Amino acid sequence: MNASFAPDFLTWLPAWLVMQSAALLVVMPLLSGPIALVLSRGRLAWTWAIIISLATFAMALILYGQVLEHGSVEYAFGDWAPPLGITYNIDALNMLILLLVAGMGVLSLFYGLPSVLREIAPKDQAAFFAAFMLCLTGLLGVAITGDAFNVFVFLEISSISTYVLIAMGGRQDRRALTASFHYLILGTIGATFFVIGIGLLYMATGTLNMADITAQLRLHGDDRVVRAAFAFIVIGLGLKTAMFPLHTWLPNAYAYSPTVVGAFLASTATKVAFYAMVRFTLGVFLPGSPFSDAFLGLVLAPMAVAAMVICSVQALYQTDLRKLLAYSSVAQLGYMLLGLSMGTMAGVSASLLHLFNHALLKGGLFMGLGIFALSFGVRQVQDLRGLGKTMPVAAAAFAICGLSLIGVPLTAGFWGKYFLITAALEKGWWWAATAILISSVLAIFYVGRMLETMYLQPAPKTKGRSKKITAKAPLLALIPLVLLAVANVWFFVDASLPKGLADAAANVLFGGGAP
C-alpha cells in the first residue's frame, strides 16, 4: 500500500482511542442495541443509532489509518496472548469489508428514517433500530475477529437479527414472514454446517484461533477430518453467501423486507459471508492444498458460472423490481465466487474489487427503488414509467448505479469486470471470461429495460397528481442515494482506495501468508 497516503490524523487522536478502536468498533453497536430498545420512540432511537453508527464508522477510519501505517493490526481482548484469548486481526482483507459495512450502515440509517416511519408500526420502530444495530454488530464482528468460533457467534447475531428485520416487512407484505422463515431454515442449516466444520477443525488442530489453526495445519498436514471440516465450512458459508444453488432464500428475503433492510443487506450481508469464505478457503486452510483446489475448480467455478448466467436470465424474466435486483445480486455473487475460484492473486483481488463496487451500486439501486416505492408505490418494472421526468435526481442516481451494474466505463463497476476478465485470461480460463461477457450482456438487457421504462415511456396519467408529487423525494433518503451514485463515478476515476485494499488483501492471502 502506498505509505504516502497514510493519514496523520492518528497522531491527533488520544492514544487510548487508537489502541481500543478495534474493540470499540464492535462493542459500541453491540451495546447500543438494547439502549435503542429502551428509547422506545422511533425518531429518538434513530438519532441514537445514527450517532453510534457514525462513531463506528469513525472507528473504522481510525483502524484504516492504522492498517495503512502498519500493514495489519492485532488486538487481544483482555491482553490474553493470541492462541488462548480472543483476538481481533485486522489486515487489508477485513479492512475493506469493515469500511464497507460501517459506511453502508451509516448511509442506510440516514436513508432509512422516512421509510421506517412509513413501513414499520410505531411501537416496533425502536425494536427495528435495535435489531439493525445488532445486525451491524454481527456483520462487523464476523469481519474483524480472528477467532473461528467467534465468527460463528457473530454470524448468528447478524443472522438472527436479520430474520427479525426481514419479518418486520410483514406489515407491508405478509409474504415477508414466509421469506424470513425460509431464510431462517436455510440460515440455521448453514450455521449448523459451519459450526460442525469448526468443531471438526478443533478436533484436528486443538485450537480456535485462525492464525493458530493455519500454523497447526501446516505441521499436521491434511487428513479426512480436515477435508470434512473444509467441506462443511465452505458449504455453510456458501449458504450465507447465497452461492448458487443455495441462494433460494435470497430473492424473497430482499424483495419483501422493509426497503432499508433490502438496501443494507444487499450491500453488506452476503459480502461479509463471502469475506468469511475467502478468509477460510485461502487464509485459514492453506491455499494450494489439493482439496481446496479441487473444490474451487470443480465445484465453485461451475456454480459461479451457472449463477452468473442462470440468475441473470431469471433477473431478465422478473417483473418485480426488487426480485429482479435480488437475482442480479446472486449473479453478481457469481462473479465474486468466480474470482475466488481462480485461486490466484489477480482473481481474488478482482473479486474483492467487484465486491466493493457491487456493494456501492446495489445499495444505490435498492435505495432508489425504496424512494420510488415511497413516493409512487413502485413495485413492478412497468411502474417505473416516466420516473426520469417526475423524479429526475433520484432517477439519474438510480441510472448511474444501473450503468455501474452493467459495468459501463466511467462507472466503478467497469473495473471489477475488467480485472476479473484479465484475471480469467491470465489463468487461461477463456470460458470464464466468455461467461462474464454473456452475463454482462444479459445485465445490459435487464438494466436497460428498467432505464428504458424510466426514461422513454411517458408517466402514467393519474388524475393530475403526478406533477405535484415530483418534488417529494425525501431529502434524507435522497442524499445517501446521490452519494452512492457519485461514489460509483468517483471510484472509476480514482480506484486507488478499493483497488489498493483489494491488492493488499490478495497479497496478504498469497504473499505474506495468513495473518
Add this chain to the structure above:
Amino acid sequence: MTELLGNAINPAWVILAAGLLIAALPWHHARKSVMLLAPVLALYFWLRMNAFGDFAHMDIDTIGISLTTFRFDGLSRIWGLIFIIAAFLNAIYALHERDRLQDSMSVLYGGAAMAAVFAGDLITLFVFWEITAFTSVFLIWRTGTAAARNAGIRYLVMHIASGVLLLAGAVLLHAQTGSWAFEHIGLEAGLAGWLILIGFGVKAAFPLLHSWLQDAYPKATITGAVVLSAFTTKMAIYALARGYAGTEILIYVGVIMALFPVFFAVIENDLRRVLSFSINNQLGFMVVGIGVGTSLGINGAAAHAFADVLFKGLLFMSMGAVLYRTGTTKASELGGLFRSMPITAFFCLIGAGAISAFPFLSAFVTKALILAAVADEGHWIIWLALVFASAGVLEHAGIKIPYFSFFAHDSGRRVKEAPWNMLLAMGIAAFLSVFIGVNHRWLYALLPYANNYEPYTLGHIVGQMQLLLAAIFAFALLMRLGWYPSEKRMTILDVDWFWRKPGKAIGQWAYAIIARLWAHSMRGLSTSFRSISTMLAIFLSPNGGISRSFPAGALAGWAAAFLTLALMAVYMAN
C-alpha cells in the same frame, strides 16, 4: 497527480472548469460572464505556448498506465485555436439565452472536444470522445419535441458506439504495440486500425455512418446547432489527420462524402438540414486531403477545417437567427427576409460566399490547398469530382441558403432584425472569414507543415470565377425555365430509413416471431419432454420452480445434497 512541465496549462482545462462552474451558477449574468471569459483565458494560455511537446501527464495507478493529457504540436495547435474561437463565438451568440443546462453543456462539450484534440494517448482521447457525446446530446434534447428526443437517442447510440469502437481498437492496438500513445495508426495495424477508423468515421460522418448528422443537427436548439456544427466533426477530422494520414481509402471515402450530400441538399426543404448536408460535403474535402496525406494535403485539411468552423458556424448562426425570429427554417415558408433582417442577410451572404470559395474569402485559400494536393499526386478523376462538388457547394450553400430565406418570393413575414448579440457573433465570424481570405499567410503560418502555396495567381482567380459565374448563370437559367425543383414540404429519406422503418419493423416482427416460437416451443417441449420443460420453467419463469418457495424440508435436503457433492469433490482430490 497531474505534473506540470514548464508551466504550460492546457487551455481545455480552463473551458472544462468553466463548464462545471457554469453548471453550478444560478445567476444568468454570472454564467454568461464565465462563458465569455473562459475562451479569453484559454486563448491567453494558448498564446503563451511557445514550444511543442507533451506537457502534462497523469498516472492512473489502478491499471498502471500513464496518460498524456496535453500534447501541443503543429496539428493540435491550430485545432486548439479554432475551438477556442468557436467557444467564444458560441458564447456571444447565446448571450440572450437563459438556460443553465445548455450553457454548461455547450461549454463542457467544447472543452471536451478541445481536450480530445490535446490528448496524447488513446485513453484520454476515448474519455473526452465520449464526453463530447454525452454533453452535446442535451443541445438536441433541449428542443423538447418528441422528434428531438428520439433523434437525440439515435445520435447518442451512434456516438457511444463510436467511442466503444475506438476503445476496442485502442485495446487491440495496445496488445500489439504495448503503447497507448495516439500517433499514426493506419490500416497496417490490422483489425485495430479498422476499428478505430470506423470509430472515427462515425463522428466524421462517413457515408452510411452519416445519418445522425442530418437527423440530429436540424432538430437541435437554435444555439445548439451552432455549437454542434463547430466541434464534433472537426474533432473527428483532427483524429483522422493524426492517425490515418495517407490512408488511400480515405480519398475515395472523402470523394463520396463530398458528392452525395450535394444531390440531397438540392431537394431538402429544411435549410438547417441543408447546412447539415453541407457539413458532410465539406468534411469530404478534408477527408480527401487526409487521404492524400502529403504535407500539402494535411495542411489543406487543417486549413479547411479552420475556415469551415467559421463559415459553417456563420451560416448556422444566420439560419438560427431566422429560426429565432420566424419560427421556421423551411425554405417553402421563407423568402424575402432581407427586408426585415438585412444585416443578417449580409452576413449570411458573406458566409455563403466564403463556403463557395469566392476569391478573397476563406474557402478560396483553404480548399485550393486540398485540390492542389490531389492534383500533385495525379488523381485527376478525384480532382474533377471535387471541382464538381465545388459547383454543388455553390448550389446548396452559396445560393440556396441565402436565396430562399432572404430573397426569392416575398413570404410577407415582417419580423425584427436578429438580437444584437447574434449579429455581433455573425459579424466576427464574417470578419474572420474575410480576414483569412485576404491574409492567408496568417493562417498558413499556423498550419502543421511549412506551406508556400500561393492561392492568388491570376489563373486561379480566373478559373474559379469562371466556375462560379457559370454555375450562377445555370441557376438563373434553370429558374427562368422553371426547371429548378421547387421547394416542397417533405421528408427526404436517408440511410437512417433502414433502421427507422424496415429495421424497426423487422425488430417488431422478430420480437413477435420469437415470442410466438418461444411459446410454441415451450408448449411442444411440455408435451414431449415434460421433464425438460419443467426444468426450463424452473430457470426461466418468474413464478415457478426455483423462484417459488420450496418447502422447508426440501431446502434442507437440497443443502445436504450439495454438501455431499462438496465432500465428494474434496475427498476425490488425489
Add this chain to the structure above:
Amino acid sequence: MSTTKTPKKASSKSAAPRKPAHDEDIHPVARPFLWLVSDRVRKGFLYFVGFAMVLSMGADFLIHRHGHFHFEEYQGFFAFFGFAAFAFVVLMGWPLRRATGRSEDYYPESTEDD
C-alpha cells in the same frame, strides 16, 4: 420566381400576412437595397451573370492559366464544367425527390415537430 407553376401549401398559408413591397415594417438598412428585387433587376440578372461569365471566359484568351492537368488549361474549361455540373446536380433533384421524397409526417414522431 419559382412559384409561378406550383401553387404551394406554403404560399396559401402565408398569403394572409403578405403586404406590398414598400410597407412600414421594412428595416431601414434594407430600404436602399429594395431595387435589387425589382422586376427589372430580376429579369436582367440572367443576362448580367451571363455577360460576366462570358467576360471571365474571354480572360482565358488573354492570359494562360497554368494547371496541373492539360485539360484544365483549355479556354473556358471551368465555365463549361461548372455549368454542366450545376445543371446536372439540380436536374438530378427531380428523380431523386421522386425516389426519396415522402410526406412530412412519414416518420410518426415528426408530426409533433412544429
